[in-house]
Amino acid sequence: MTAFGKRSTAEEVSLGIDLRGRHALVTGANTGIGLETTRVLALRGASVTLACRNTARAEAARASLLDAHPSEITPDQLDIAALDLASLESVRRSAAEWLAIGRPLHLLVNNAGIMIPDRRETADGFEAHFGTNHLGHFLLTRLLLERIRASAPARIVNVSSDAQRFASLTRELTDLSWTERRFSGWRSYGDSKLMNVLFSNELDRRFAAEGIVSNALHPGLVRTELGRDQSLWMKVFGLALLPITKSPAEGAATSILLATSPEHGERGGGYYADCAPSRPHRLAGDSLVAGALWKKSEELTGL
Ligand SMILES: NC(=O)c1ccc[n+]([C@@H]2O[C@H](COP(=O)([O-])OP(=O)(O)OC[C@H]3O[C@@H](n4cnc5c(N)ncnc54)[C@H](OP(=O)(O)O)[C@@H]3O)[C@@H](O)[C@H]2O)c1
Structure with a gap:
């Protein structure tokens, strides 16, 4: 149990933690939760790669x-990697360029995401x-995995959402790309966020x-x-x-807690909210679904 909660900030949950010598990569680091995550990781001494689709925005951040x-x-402490998760070619190029630099990777924060109505x-x-929220991160993580393994102890933090409660994903993983069903932005977003948890658990x-703790x-x-x-x-x-929203400083707290606290470096396979364990969608713990999604994602990304 931690002493932190809904109103804790990313700085508060990482007070006193020394990340000097650790290298992190944060996707979608130029704004929102990703920017605050990057800021606090760097403040604690980590070197952080801002992996972003728009390098001008990344430079400004x-x-x-x-x-x-x-x-x-x-x-x-801060460098930039061009990464468009909506393009498998861009993900491959970005991972290859990053690996070529030869540095360790102790922490991967799969944070970037889109939520669109159409x-x-x-x-x-x-x-x-x-394609963006799940497959892009799946491919990126898989391509960086050898380096993460070589850098262990290492952590992977996957930013999902309670919007997974809107998910319509079936155990059979039918119509993942929504070509046969009537499209729903919420359900589709929810599906991708449930996939983040299934991937994290797998x-x-x-x-x-x-x-590697995920x-x-x-x-x-x-x-x-x-x-x-x-x-x-x-x-x-x-x-x-x-009135019930959080500031980015509060919104990044659970990411930073999972990324930095000694307690959360011991055990993975969890789902957290407000800096505490939480309950994901009922399918999230199904290892058969997670294994099938892993295999399907390998096929679709050409791994
Ligand atoms: N905000 C919330 O209330 C909330 C709630 C639950 C979960 N989340 C999750 O939190 C994460 C961060 O979201 P946020 O709230 O901080 O939103 P945000 O302010 O819109 O930031 C999203 C980040 O993702 C990047 N991104 C989008 N598409 C990308 C792509 N194709 N390739 C690379 N990067 C891409 C964006 O880049 P650009 O700036 O270039 O667009 C931006 O840096 C997401 O995974 C989201 O699902 C947020």
Whole structure:
């Protein structure tokens, strides 16, 4: 049990933790929860790669962190990797470039995500939530896995969402790309977030014995840019929820807790919210579904 909760901040949960000599890669690090995660990891001494699809935004984010912490974060702690999770080719290129640098990888934070109301496709023709939130991270993680194994003890933190309660995923994994069903943005987003937990659990099942701890989490309802593509009505509805929302500092707390606390470096396969264990979707713990999704994702990404 931790003493932290819904209003704890990422800085509070990592007070006193020394990450000097540790290297982290955070996807979607230029804004929202990913930016705060990056900031606090760097503040604790880690070197962090901001893996982002828009390198101009990534550069601006990096500059803002260095401006905000001139005496605490040094320029050599932050570097940028171009990564578009909606393109398998970009993921492959990014992983290859990153591996070529030759540094260890102690912490991978699979944070980036989209939440959109309409059916779009990735460069490879997958429905966008499935392709970006799940397949992109699946391929990235798999390609970096050898380096993560070599860097053990290591952690993988997967940012999911309680929106998985809207998931319509079946045990048979039918129609993952939504070509046969009537499209629903919420269900599709929920499916991809359930897949984040299934993947996290399967990673833990396969690699815990090699010193890789993988956990998943719901950050809470956080004031970020995630709803940028939602309709005006949804945005108005979002305003009504403001009193129960979290700041990015609070929203990144569970990610940072799982990424840094000694207690959470021991055991993986968990799902957390508000810095405490939480209950995922009923399918999340099904190892047969997780194994089947792993295999299917390997086929679809050409592994
Ligand atoms: N905010 C919430 O209430 C909430 C609740 C539950 C779960 N989550 C999860 O938290 C995570 C972070 O979201 P957030 O709230 O911080 O949202 P955000 O402010 O919209 O940030 C999302 C990040 O993901 C990046 N991204 C999107 N598509 C990408 C792609 N194809 N390739 C690489 N990066 C991409 C974005 O890059 P650009 O800036 O270039 O678009 C941005 O950096 C997501 O996984 C989300 O599902 C958020």
